[in-house]
Amino acid sequence: MNSSATTKTTAVLVALIIVVAVVAGVGGYFAGQSAGYDAGYKAGYDKGVMAGGAKAYEKGKSEGYKAGYETGYKEGLKAGKPKGPTLPDKIKIGSLMCLSGFLGPMGQKIKLGVELAVKEINRKGGIAGRPVELIVEDTATDPKTALEAFKKLVEVDGCKVVIGPMASPEVMAIGKYANERKVVVISPTATSPKITTEFPDDYIFRTVGSDALQGKALADTALKKGFTKIATLVLNNPYGIGIEEKAKEVLGDKIVLSIRYDPTKMDFRTELSQIKDAGVEAVIYVGWYEDGQVMFRQALEMGLDNIQWIAAEGVYGEPMFKVADAAEFMKRAVIGTRPIAPTGLITYKLFAESFKKEYGKAPTMYQDTAYDATMLAALAIAYAGQYDGAKIKDALQYVSQYYIGATGHKMFDKNGDQLTQFYEIWKVEKVDGKYKFVGIGRWP
């Protein structure tokens, strides 16, 4: 039997199994997904291995998984059985993004992740047959404006679920109001540990790990490599400082030089000279694409590629390669961490394919978490069966236990933080004249 036949058989099998296996709500989603996976595995194993083709097995598995994943979503969203008061005819999901201001450039990109999810949901028939309307508001990277925009979403549009806001201070600013008005907030990017302590056990969720975890991951990576003289170079904002503080806590006096920089300054030569002159073995670096591109280019120019740089996830992504010098520097000197799913990333691949089909380019950092946040919101609404903040909040806790998204398992703990977060350790390689990220390890 040839492999294409195998695939076809698999798909048919999967579809059959799913139709049988689907139950209501998230059960349907979950069942669909796992059934698909099982079916693919089984079909691939049975047919593929029997035919002696490991390739066919792999392909069968992935095809089956894909089909199951697709169908699972579809069924999961469709099967949201109205319980009690029905869902409105049109389901409004709000989103707060930094479309202008300092994080504006980043927000413009992350918005695409949210929009992709909404498009997919509507293509699959919406939530229990109701189309989703997405309302995106600009926060101008400013807590005050974020709060104002949030109020607009809540009071004018009547949104009960809001994806965003992006920056931790913005989440801090809207948190209290969200709790008062019982509106579920899922931030795809806010990583400050302060959010956990400030808003435990409430309406604030996030699909990204707290900085405290990643700070530890970075520090452990440095320890494992045996560095004893380390510099930290971080953004002077909650993201950078959150990680820096955790890293300092772990590494203690191994850190000999700490520099916090303003990302708008963009002239880092003298800061980099300082690092060079301090004679450190490694630099723990926390930045974003925006300043990372410039920082790495200037670091290469200053000849800092002879020490090890350990970077946080802010600089993980294709845009870093747009600046040739920055890419070259990353190849030579940078390793880093980034949050990943614990069980491999076929879901990410599917997300990336869909993204590429929609926008013609590869997804970048946080577009995946934004996508997951939106998908989770939709599934929670479907599961809750009514458009009510408190119900959706409970449903969100429940569906997150089964959801495997672009960034893997997204189970929330009782604080609305990620229960488990694994980090991949990556480096950059140049293959056939093209730079790419390669995983070289995992934390913990």
Added chain:
Amino acid sequence: MVVVNWLQVLFNSAVTGSLYLLAAVGLTLTYGLTRFPNFAHAEFMALGAYAGYTIAEQLKLGFPYSFIAAFISSAALGAASYLLVFRPLTHRGATIIHLMVASIGLDFFVRHLIKQVWGGEQLSFRMVWPYFDVGPVRITGLWVALILSAIVMVGVMHIVLTRTRLGKAIRASANNPDLAMASGVDVEKIALVVWIVGAALAGVGGLFRAADTRLVPLIGWEILLPAFAVVILGGIGSFYGALIAAYVIGLAENFGVVFLVMFKLSTDYKFAIAFLILILTLILKPSGFGRLFGEGGKVV
């Protein structure tokens, strides 16, 4: 113990200073001539940078062409600002405060127009510049180009200001428009020339800043206050004062970073150094270097 490569810091200061000089020359001349600080100067830099980007990256014509594009587009914006906004306002008897507020209005307008055209996303130049070591100092092609541009600009400006009738009139008008006018200089014509040249130089400065770092709509606004510090320290309307002040502030910022790191303070305060110089100059010696060196009879 913190080890410092002072030569490198010195060179870095020259890079920073050259950028500030390009940004501040037009600002100081227009300030002297039209007698108000033009906040929209920030957008002269931004427009030059974006125009240069379009030529170099979107049309792939290369850096020299983007240089010309930056020069021309900012010059046009400078001329338009003067002819359509500031000259009519002056004719209507607007006060300094009105002119300042109007320049902020213009700044908002142009910045968001740029944002509308090029989008808010960060853009960057893909050019790769060679880099090499001279002794202990690391140097890159871009920095050399920047410093050279500043030197060439200074040389040309110096010859124009001291050798040509136009230049002498510019220098006189920027220092004391009334006196120049009473001496028979057509100050309005000179003002137009200065707005065009000043904006064009700012555009080139913006282009270098963009090539050195990246492009965002706020690119000009980010270095507007340091540029003001240069203007104030150098004495308003004084080209030579600005020349000295730009490098003084470049030095202060870069050496400041070294000390900030030594004393375990955030290097964020780097900006504050320029602002502090600005405030102290205004309070202690409002005429800045212009007077300080003018007393030697040479500067201003």
Added chain:
Amino acid sequence: MKYKVEVEKVSKFFVNPNGERLQVLDNISFKVYDGEFLCFVGPSGCGKTTLLRIIAGLEKPSSGRVRVEGETPNPKKIRIGFVFQEEALFPWRNVWDNIKFGLEVRGNYNPKIVEDVVRLVGLENFKSYYPHQLSGGMRKRVAIARALAVNPSIILMDEPFGDLDAQTRWIMHKELYSIHEKLKKTTILVTHNVEEAVYLADRVLVLTRRPAKVKKEIFIGLERPRNKLSSQFIRFREEIIGFLREEVPEI
């Protein structure tokens, strides 16, 4: 007799910081004869300087018109010697270069002309000095020389000696008097120093508070050089001060 300057019904408005129109000159008319030395006195801030600037063509009147030698004043066309209230010299130019600036701009620089005016104001030994190396009185001489160098049709002086000490001012009054005697240039001088006005002027115009109108015209029929201590001199002085006091009771 020929009029050198004709001011007809000139009014001037400014827009204040709130956009309110602020009138500084109210329907002012007068004529200046060729070779006359005319002084304006008036309360501080009444608009004297504005009036002078309008005559020089540095500003335009809101209404009315000004004629200098029958033409609308324009510093590019009509040569005007303006001596500013504040110090107005280019600090990077030495005495010689400052004086020649007006000629340079008009493209008719001639060392002999400069030489003449330098001698006239007695700065022969200071030609290569920079402004900061000179005393206040000498800087005023440079400013006057600069104004004279372009062979102006009229000389306009805006409180030129306000910032000098009494003694130097004394000397400058004498200097100015002798220069005027020599050249017989039509001169308009704005001051709030009544003594200065009576000492120098053929005619004094007293202006009212803002918006300024011509309050009184006084011909100073005294022989020159005048004695500041003579009783007639003091009578003229007290008369003008009396008019001013009506405007500003605090004086």
Added chain:
Amino acid sequence: MSEPLIYVLDMAVFVGIFAILAVSLNLEYGFTGLANFGKVAFFMVGAYTSSILANMGFPYLACITVATFAAGFVGFVASLPALKLQADYLAIVTLAFGEILRFIFKNEEWIAGGVQGITVPSAITITGVPIQTMMLIQLTIVYAALAICYFIAQRVVNSPYGRTIRAIREDELAAQVLGKDVFKYKAQMFTLGSAMAGVSGSLFSQYVRFIDPYTFEPILTFTVWMMVILGGPANNLGVILGAVFVQALERGARIAKDYLLLPVDPHNLRVMIIGILIILILMYRPQGLFRESKVKTPALEVASKWKKRS
């Protein structure tokens, strides 16, 4: 359920907070002619002082009082060197001063959390009250403060004192000649304006209940300037209407974009419109949409006579 009313109330609260700022800038610029481009600095001092005290457990009245005095004091200290400067220098110095102050709040974590910001415990907690009622309570507090500030501003500008400061604005030299200690008057107005900004900052922090250094960028100052320029300097009612207008435009753009299909991003468009509007107003109607209010005191007669004479 959606409650558009809350959104309207919310806007009203912000209008109130900004109106206080606009009135305070009006005192400085509109009546005294001071170009304060660092308004946000004093707003920030008020907000941080109030927040720190609230976190230490002080009652709200104490917070707002201390915030007012703190901002007034900083304003007074800043005014001593700054007010000797001419308009353009003053503008640049105050702008730079605000930025330096912001850098300090941003980088010194021990003051108030640095870049992490600081949350503000609510002074008034009444459990079981619907949000609308809470909003109304907030609204009452803010508008009471606005009323007091407005009242003080009106009293000041319509008194003989107000006459003097207007005279200073019109002609500093003349005022000086008339024996007025111009510097003292300016410093007093600057201090008063700063104190009012402190009130506004305190109300802001209490309403938003979270502040961080990013809230206090120079753009906030310019927003207030727009309110004053649009509303009409030297007209306290006008600048309040200016505040209403700017806020309404901002929120209007937010809502309009859901219903209109524009080829331009409405946020860009909004700022572009404001930019053009500022230039046009300064060119064709520099007195603002509303003219300078006439002096209203028993001494009106005297004042108008004085005005005519000058």
